[in-house]
Amino acid sequence: MGPMHTILVIEDERDLAELIAFNLEKEGYRPLIALDGLVGLEAARKNPPDLILLDLMLPGMAGTEICKILKGNEKTASIPIIMLTAKGEEIDRVVGFEVGADDYMVKPFSTRELMLRVKALLRRTQPEQPRKRIFAVGPITIDTERHLVCVGDKEVMLTTIEYKLLLDLAERAGRVQSRDVLLQNVWGYNYVGDSRTVDTHVTRLRTKLGAAGDLIRTVRGFGYKIEEEPQNE
């Protein structure tokens, strides 16, 4: 789970804007709505989002103008923009050099397709940050590329949650993490559930890790941590 992406929706039709925002939220993004072109432009400048959905026809200022301004300013030029156009509008210009949008959707469009394009564009423009690939904690090694967890030289099969949980602990080896933090990192920001659920998965993880499971320590009243050094009992 990457960091949450902020997406600015500049669209004057309130219903449409809210529908889009609703879907964005469902996909795990943080949507902001601007019903007016100028407001949107201001918002984008003041607090640059990760992506902008921009209506072509807007009161106050045309979408093409906003796009040009944003693409012309160094600070905002790298924000990817998807134009929302009505059929028959000047699509060539929009994605051409004159306006410089990165992609477009013709109304009416399916929200599903819009979500897919958002995802694709974000991936395309935000190339994976150089994240660490291999974690080692005592005899435990986690290869994130191969999605392989070993204790010593023996592979251990983990479920999705066990894997994420172990990875999250290993990323902050030595430091205690509360159940709530773990719930956020492993289960997702909007997950609602019993924090005791963590306990269950810690147990399962310890079991699968065998002797190395002891490296996962309970910090009574606070949460869990994984030892960074092999422990001398």
Added chain:
Amino acid sequence: MGPMHTILVIEDERDLAELIAFNLEKEGYRPLIALDGLVGLEAARKNPPDLILLDLMLPGMAGTEICKILKGNEKTASIPIIMLTAKGEEIDRVVGFEVGADDYMVKPFSTRELMLRVKALLRRTQPEQPRKRIFAVGPITIDTERHLVCVGDKEVMLTTIEYKLLLDLAERAGRVQSRDVLLQNVWGYNYVGDSRTVDTHVTRLRTKLGAAGDLIRTVRGFGYKIEEEPQNE
């Protein structure tokens, strides 16, 4: 992804040049800008780029002249050139013997299409580099030159998508790839569709590969990978 390609943009309209450079950079190239014909020619000679985008109408020296000179010199003759022309300009001559450009774009053009042409031309003129020709994963061999896939010594007939899918998995053998990544690599960066489609083709691929199909592993919640080592069950 190969080594980064250097692309020289010879174009006197600063805005256009910078927009193109911006997009080139976004696509992973290293753009250089020359706002003047002579400067551009000098740059190309001194430090030959992998491709040149050349405006037809230039101060100092016409684009056609630059092109002729470059194509006439042995050292620079093999650099592919895309001419940027205004409508109605002498396109026939440009790509004909007389000037010798490899491709052209008529202004105004979409940056997206320009990027596609750059990519295509680079692929065409820089025939597969030290790219690996034959992949072997366990009993599976993929000969990319002959477009031949074998399991053991028996040929397997694959469709386009199955072939690309297998190749993509084999190129990153051992490493997990998400459905989204596979969709991008196999289906194309702007393809929009259900990511469950991947499942279907994985199934078809497994079937055709017979016993060796087991080498393609499902990583629940993450995607697929192909085992790099023959597995000891």
Added chain:
DNA sequence: CCGTTCTGTTACAGTGTCGTTACCGTAAGG
């Protein structure tokens, strides 16, 4: 030493993900 609070463990039912098949639209090839 006892009570309370927190944690470990297990069982179980619900859920989500994946494998598979079928179907239909479409592109390819004759």
Added chain:
DNA sequence: CCTTACGGTAACGACACTGTAACAGAACGG
């Protein structure tokens, strides 16, 4: 124009996974 192979989507079933609850045990405080 017809045939055929191919590819995307939907549907369904199977099963691994997961959340919750319940109980047992440990740690802590007085």
